[in-house]
Amino acid sequence: MSDTTAAPPPESHEAADPAKTARRKLILRRALLIAGAVLLIAGVVLGARHFIYGRYQQSTDDAFIQSDAITVAPKVSGYVDRVFVTDNQEVKAGQPLVQIDPRDYSAQAAQARAQIDVAMASAAGVGAQIEEQFAAVDQARAQLASARAEADLAAREVTRYRPLAASGAETRERLAQLETQAVQARAKLDAAQASLTAAERRVATLRAQRQQAQAQGEAARAQLSAARTDVEATILRAPVDGRVGNKGVRQGQFVQASTRLMSLVPANSLYVVANFKETQLGLIRPGQPVTVEVDALDGVELHGVVESIAPGTGAQFSVLPPQNATGNFTKIVQRVPVRITVNAGPETRALLVPGMSVEATVDTRSAKAAIDAIRDEQERRNERAGR
Incomplete structure (x- = not known):
């Protein structure tokens, strides 16, 4: 004979234990209340945080x-002799980056030095001529003094013999001879005066020539300074600490002045x-x-x-700023x-x-x-x- 007794349904157990069911409902209610309170507190905290901080x-x-970034470009043109850095290399301020062949610029510096020497020699030669001319001026002054003395003597003789010739004590031929000598002495005096003036002006001319030679020397010194600057510019150095980037220079390449060789970050x-x-x-x-x-x-x-x-x-x-005054507009x-x-x-x-x-x-x-x-x-x- 088989056992056909069926198990009681779940409702019968819950009905049999109402206290347990009530306890479960209480726990569920408390969990929901706690969850709601947590959500409410979190919302309040987040809202307060947004109001105080987040917004x-x-x-x-x-x-x-x-x-x-700094663009590294040469000041002078020429063939690249050496490249001291590689791509992405870190460098320090003052570190050599590229060297351009300096021989042409060194020759220009030597030529400027030679011009300075020529100008100095020319100025020295003119200075010696000025010293000689001072002696010529002194000689012209002495000749002028002698000519003045002769002219004064001749004038006094004419003055002394004129009344004698008028009285017949002296012949008129003698007076005429003395007057001719006085005229010649006066002309000689004028010539001596002109020689002195020319000698003095010659000094001024020589001084101008010396100033010209000195100016040529100054111009040559300026050329030498520019040439030395060009020689120094053949070595490109890092202006600041940084890293090499976008390097496009190679040894043996001819580069023009102001051409970008690399960038320095x-x-x-x-x-x-x-x-x-x-x-x-x-x-x-x-x-x-x-x-x-x-x-x-x-x-x-x-x-x-x-x-x-x-x-x-x-x-x-931007290169072409927008112009919204015409056509349709979308903000x-x-x-x-x-x-x-x-x-x-x-x-x-x-x-x-x-x-x-x-x-x-x-x-x-x-x-x-x-x-x-x-x-x-x-x-x-x-x-x-x-x-």
Whole structure:
């Protein structure tokens, strides 16, 4: 005979134990209350955090690391003699980068030195002539004094013999002879005076020639200085500490002056340019703290400071700024570049290169009262305008 007795249904057990069922409902109710309270507290905390902190955090992922790269270009033209650096090499300020063949510029310097020697020799020769001319001037003065004495003597003789000839004590032929001698003495005096004047003017001429030779020497010295500058310019040195990039120069290559040979990225000039929407700029001010997350450094937060805000949107500084006065217009939120200084150590900076993508978050709480102040000021202006 088979056992056909069926098991009692679950409802019968629950009905048999109402206290256990009530206890379960109480636990469930308490769990729901606790969960609701936790959710409510979390909502209040998150809401308060957003009200106090979160709404003042302005973030953008349209941000990149930048650096004021230096273009290395020669001041002189010539064939590249040596290249001292390789691609991506770190260099120190003053370290040689490239050397251009200096022989042509050294020859120019030697030519300038020779011109200086010629000018100095010419000036010395003219100086000797001036000394000789001083002696000629003294001789001309002595001759002038002698001629003046003879002219005075001849004039006195004529004066003495004129009354004698008038009285008949002396012949008129003697008087005429004395008068002729006086005229000759006077002419000789004039000639001596002219010789002295010429000798003195010759000194002035020689002095001008010496000044000309000295000026030629100064010009040659200027040429020598320029030639030495060109010789020094044949060695291109690193202006700052940095890293070599985009090197396009090779040994034996002919390069023109002002032609880019390579770029030098300074080691300590990295910064971030973050393009914030115009709707985010209301509270952004220079000096506010910034949190920077670099895509290449996962989980690493860098800190920085807002350095400056561009005086126009990126579109305004483009090659062809937009002109919205004609045609259909669709409003697009513009972006304004904000420059951010990054505080990072040498090891971190060694990993950062221009062009890397970052995400920047600016804490604008320091300017939270600015909008209210602007609004109050505008209201006062409106009130004064309406009076």
